[in-house]
Amino acid sequence: MKIGMPMSYSGGFAETVQQLVEYEAAGLDTVMMPEAYTFDSVSQLGYIAAKTNRLELASGILNIYSRTPAVLAMTAAGVDYVSNGRFTLGIGASGPQVIEGFHGVRYDAPLGRSREVVEICRMIWRREPAAYDGRYYHLPLTPEHGGSGLGRALKLINHPVRPNIPVVLAALGPKNVELAAELFDGWEPLFFHPERAEEAFGSALAAGKAKRPAELGPLQIVADTQVCISESPQEQEFAIQAVRNQMALYVGGMGARGRNFYNDLAVRYGYVDEAKLVQDLYLSGQKAEAAAAVPVELVHGVSLIGTPEWVRGRVQAYRDAGVTTLNAHPISQSPESRVRMVEQLKEFAS
Numbered sequence: 001m002k003i004g005m006p007m008s009y010s011g012g013f014a015e016t017v018q019q020l021v022e023y024e025a026a027g028l029d030t031v032m033m034p035e036a037y038t039f040d041s042v043s044q045l046g047y048i049a050a051k052t053n054r055l056e057l058a059s060g061i062l063n064i065y066s067r068t069p070a071v072l073a074m075t076a077a078g079v080d081y082v083s084n085g086r087f088t089l090g091i092g093a094s095g096p097q098v099i100e101g102f103h104g105v106r107y108d109a110p111l112g113r114s115r116e117v118v119e120i121c122r123m124i125w126r127r128e129p130a131a132y133d134g135r136y137y138h139l140p141l142t143p144e145h146g147g148s149g150l151g152r153a154l155k156l157i158n159h160p161v162r163p164n165i166p167v168v169l170a171a172l173g174p175k176n177v178e179l180a181a182e183l184f185d186g187w188e189p190l191f192f193h194p195e196r197a198e199e200a201f202g203s204a205l206a207a208g209k210a211k212r213p214a215e216l217g218p219l220q221i222v223a224d225t226q227v228c229i230s231e232s233p234q235e236q237e238f239a240i241q242a243v244r245n246q247m248a249l250y251v252g253g254m255g256a257r258g259r260n261f262y263n264d265l266a267v268r269y270g271y272v273d274e275a276k277l278v279q280d281l282y283l284s285g286q287k288a289e290a291a292a293a294v295p296v297e298l299v300h301g302v303s304l305i306g307t308p309e310w311v312r313g314r315v316q317a318y319r320d321a322g323v324t325t326l327n328a329h330p331i332s333q334s335p336e337s338r339v340r341m342v343e344q345l346k347e348f349a350s
Contacts, residue, residue, distance in 0.1 A: 001319055001349040002029035003342060004222065004327035006060055013044065017051050019335060024055045026339050027346030032060030032090065032222075032327055037102040042075055049083035057083055058222075060188065060327070061092040061170045064113050066103045069120035069137055070130060076167075077125060077160040085161045090188060090222075091117065092170030095255055111175050112136055118167050118183055125163050129153035168222055172261045174204040181208025186220035186324075191247065191262065193269055193301040194314075194321035200268040220324045227304040227328040229311045229341050239305045239331040240296060247299070248291040251275055252282025271298055304328060308344060315348040 005028055007016060020031060031048060035041035045057050057079065062072060072091065080087040093099075093110035100107050116134040124130055131153040132139040140151025168186035171177050180187035181204070193200070209219065226246075228239030250262040257279065266275035274295050281290035304311045304326075318326060328345060330338035 001315070001323065002056075002325040003027065003345045003349055004030040004032055004056075004058070004325050005342070006032045006034060006224065006327055006329050007044075017048055019339070020048065020052060020055065022335075022339050023342050024052055026342040028055060028342050030056035030058055030088070030325065030327075032058045034060050035062055037098055042079060045079050045087070046082055049079065049086065054086075056086045056088065058088040058168065059090045061090040061094070061168075063094040063099060063103075064091050064110070064117050065094070065099045065105045065107065069117045070124060070139070072117060073121040073124035074156070076121065076165050077156065077158065080161050080165050081158070088166040088168055088186070089121070090168045090170060092188075093176070095261075096259070097255070109136060111179060114169060114176070114179060115183060118169075121167065122164070124156050125160050125165055127155045127159065127163070129155050166220075168220070172265050174201075177201050177204040178208040181205045181219050182211045183208075183216075184219075185216060186222050188222040188224065188327070190224045191250070191265060191302045192221075192223035192225065192318070192321075192323065193298075194317040194323070195301060196269045197321045199270070200265060219322075221322050222325040222327050223318060223323045224327045225303050225318075225329070226331055227311065227326075227341055227345060228331040229304070229306070229308055229344050230332075230337075231307055235332070236305055239303075240299050241291070242331050243299045243303050243305070244291040244294040247294045247302075248278055248282055248287060251294070252278045252287075252290045257283070266298070269298065269301075271295060274298070304345075305331075311344070312348045315345065319349075 005023060033041040033045050041059050049057060076087060076089040093114065096107035099105055113136050116137050120132050120137060130139045138145045140153055141147030143149045166185040168188050169180040169184040170188040171180050172189060226243050228235060230236055251266050254260060254262055263275050263279055274293065277293045278290045281293055304314045326345065330341040332338050
C-alpha cells in the first residue's frame with residue numbers, strides 16, 4: 001500500500017512544497033494537487049516536479065469539461081515528461097456548480113464523456129493519428145458536426161516518456177464507479193468507509209471488473225482520507241471536528257437537494273436520517289449545527305484518527321477493502337507532527 005497526500009489549493013504554496021521534500025524523505029509516495037476554481041494545478045505540479053526526486057505526482061482532479069481531451073492528453077504527457085515519468089492523470093466530472101457556474105460550460109453526460117476522454121488520451125499517448133468519432137467528441141471535427149472540413153487527424157509531435165500514463169477516475173455514483181473499474185487504471189473515492197464499501201460500491205465494482213481488459217491489470221484504489229495519530233484526546237477531538245466540518249460541507253452543501261453525490265453516499269452507507277438532517281441544517285445556514293450532526297461513527301469510519309494502534313488497525317481495514325493508496329491529509333498544527341504521521345503511516349502500510 002502506498003501513502004499519498006493531497007495538497008492544499010489555498011495559500012502557503014512555497015512553504016508547503018518545501019515541506020513536501022521532508023515528506024518525501026519520510027516515505028511519502030505520491031502527492032495529489034487539486035484543482036477547483038483557484039490557481040490551475042498543472043503549473044504547480046511542474047514546480048513540484050522540479051523540487052522533488054522520486055515523489056509521484058497526480059492531478060486530483062482535472063475536470064473533463066474545461067479542457068478538451070487532446071489538451072488533457074498533452075498536459076499529462078507534458079507533466080510526465082518534466083517529472084521523468086512520475087505523473088498520474090486524475091480526472092473527474094466535478095459538478096454543475098463549478099462547470100456551469102465558473103467555466104460556463106454545459107454539464108452533461110459525465111459518464112459518456114469520461115469514457116471518450118480516456119480513450120482519446122490513450123490514443124494520443126500511443127502517437128496514433130487523432131481520429132475519433134464518438135458521441136461527444138469528433139476528431140477531426142467534420143462539417144457534419146459543425147467543422148470547416150479543414151481539420152486533419154494529427155498525432156502528437158513528441159514521443160511521450162510513457163505511452164500508458166496511468167489515469168484515475170474520481171467517482172462516487174454507481175455508474176461512474178463501474179466505469180472506473182472497467183476502463184481506468186485507478187479509482188479515487190472520497191469518504192471511503194472500508195467496512196461499508198461492499199454495500200456502497202460492491203456491485204458497481206464487480207460489474208466494471210467483469211468488463212475490464214486484462215492488459216489494464218488490477219484496479220488501483222486511491223482512497224482520500226484524513227489522519228491524526230495521537231495519544232492526546234484533545235488532538236483527536238480537534239481532528240474529529242475538522243472531519244465533521246468537511247463532511248458537513250460536502251454532505252450538506254456540495255450540491256443541490258437530489259443532486260448531491262456525497263449525500264447519496266452517506267445514505268448508501270446507511271445514514272439516511274443523518275444525511276437529511278446534515279443537509280437541512282447546512283442549507284438553512286446552520287453550518288456549525290450541521291457539523292455537529294455528522295455521526296462520530298461515520299467520522300471514524302472514513303478517517304484515521306486515534307492512537308497509533310487504532311490507526312494501524314484502520315490501515316489494515318483499508319488494505320482488506322482493496323485500497324492500494326491511502327491519500328491521507330495529516331491533521332496537526334505542528335509541521336514536525338505531520339512529518340511523523342507520514343512516517344508512521346508508511347510503517348503501518350508496510
